[in-house]
Amino acid sequence: MARCKLIAFSLLVLVMLSLSAAAQSDPISKPDIQPYGDYPSPDGQAKAQTTQNPAYQAPDKNNPKEVELDDVTFNEIGGLRADPRAKPGHPGSAEDLHDARVAVAEVAERVLQSSHPEREQAPHRLTNETVRDLNAGNRDVIRALNDSLSAARSGSNTTQGAMHFRTGRHKFNSLYGHKATMFFGPFPDATGGKRYLTIAP
Numbered sequence: 799m800a801r802c803k804l805i806a807f808s809l810l811v812l813v814m815l816s817l818s819a820a821a822q823s824d825p826i827s828k829p830d831i832q833p834y835g836d837y838p839s840p841d842g843q844a845k846a847q848t849t850q851n852p853a854y855q856a857p858d859k860n861n862p863k864e865v866e867l868d869d870v871t872f873n874e875i876g877g878l879r880a881d882p883r884a885k886p887g888h889p890g891s892a893e894d895l896h897d898a899r900v901a902v903a904e905v906a907e908r909v910l911q912s913s914h915p916e917r918e919q920a921p922h923r924l925t926n927e928t929v930r931d932l933n934a935g936n937r938d939v940i941r942a943l944n945d946s947l948s949a950a951r952s953g954s955n956t957t958q959g960a961m962h963f964r965t966g967r968h969k970f971n972s973l974y975g976h977k978a979t980m981f982f983g984p985f986p987d988a989t990g991g992k993r994y995l996t997i998a999p
Contacts, residue, residue, distance in 0.1 A: 851935050855944045864950060866922050867910065871903045872946040873920035875965060875995065876928070877988040879938065890984055897956070898982035898995045899949035904957045905997065907950075912961075938988070956980075962998040967991060973998035 857868040875898060881890035888894065906920075924932075931939040957980060962973040969981050973996060980997035987993045 851937055852940050852944065854932060854940050855947055857947055857950070863910075864947075867903060867907055867950040868943075868947045869924050870906045870910070870920050870922055871899055871950050872924065872928070872943055874902050874906065874963075875899060875993075876939070876942040876946065878942075878965075878983070878985040878993055878995075879988065881984070881986055889982070894982055895985055896945055896949065898985070899945055900952050900954060901957050901960075901980060901982065901995065901997050902963055903946070903949040903952065904955060905960055905963045908959070908961055957997050960997050960999050964996050965993045966996070967993065969994045970996040970998075 857865045859865065878895060878898070880892035880895045884890035884894070886893060928939060928943075932943065960979060962976060964970055964973050970978055972978055976998040978996045978998045981994060982997075983994040984992035985994075
C-alpha cells in the first residue's frame with residue numbers, strides 16, 4: 799500500500815514538473831509598449847514622437863491668391879514667437895501674435911490687390927530655408943505657417959483699411975507720413991532680440 803502511494807506521488811511530481819517546463823518554454827506575450835515623450839532613434843539622438851508635432855495645414859494649391867497671401871504673411875513675421883511669460887491676451891502673448899498676423903494679412907491683401915502690389919517687401923513664395931525647416935518637422939515653423947494661413951483666411955478688417963505695417967525693435971509713431979493706429983508685441987524673434995509690429999493707414 800505504501801509502495802503504491804509512493805509511486806502515485808512520484809507520478810504527480812513528474813506531471814507538475816513537465817507542466818512547469820512547458821509554461822516556461824511558452825511565456826505569455828506582452829502587449830507592445832509605446833514610449834512616452836522623447837525616445838532615442840537608432841543613431842542615439844533623441845527625437846520627439848510624430849504625434850506631438852503639429853500637423854501642417856497647407857493652403858489651397860488651387861487658390862493662387864491664398865497661397866501668395868499665406869506665404870507673404872509668414873515671410874513678414876514668421877520668425878516672431880509668443881512670449882511664454884506674457885499673460886493671455888496681453889502684449890506679446892499667443893493671442894496678440896495671432897492678431898498681429900491677422901493685421902499683416904489684412905494689409906498685405908489690400909496691397910496685393912492694389913495698383914502697386916510691388917510695395918509688399920516680403921517674398922511672395924516660401925524661402926528654401928523655410929521649406930527645409932517644414933520638411934524637417936520644425937514645430938515653430940509649422941505653427942507659424944498654420945497661424946499665417948488662419949490669418950490669411952480670416953477675411954476680417956481689424957485694421958480698418960490700413961495700408962502700412964512695419965516690424966522693428968521699437969514702436970513707430972508714424973509710417974510713411976501716416977500716424978500709427980495699432981501696435982502689437984513685443985515678441986521674441988527667432989533671430990534674436992524682440993520685435994514690435996506697427997500698423998498705419
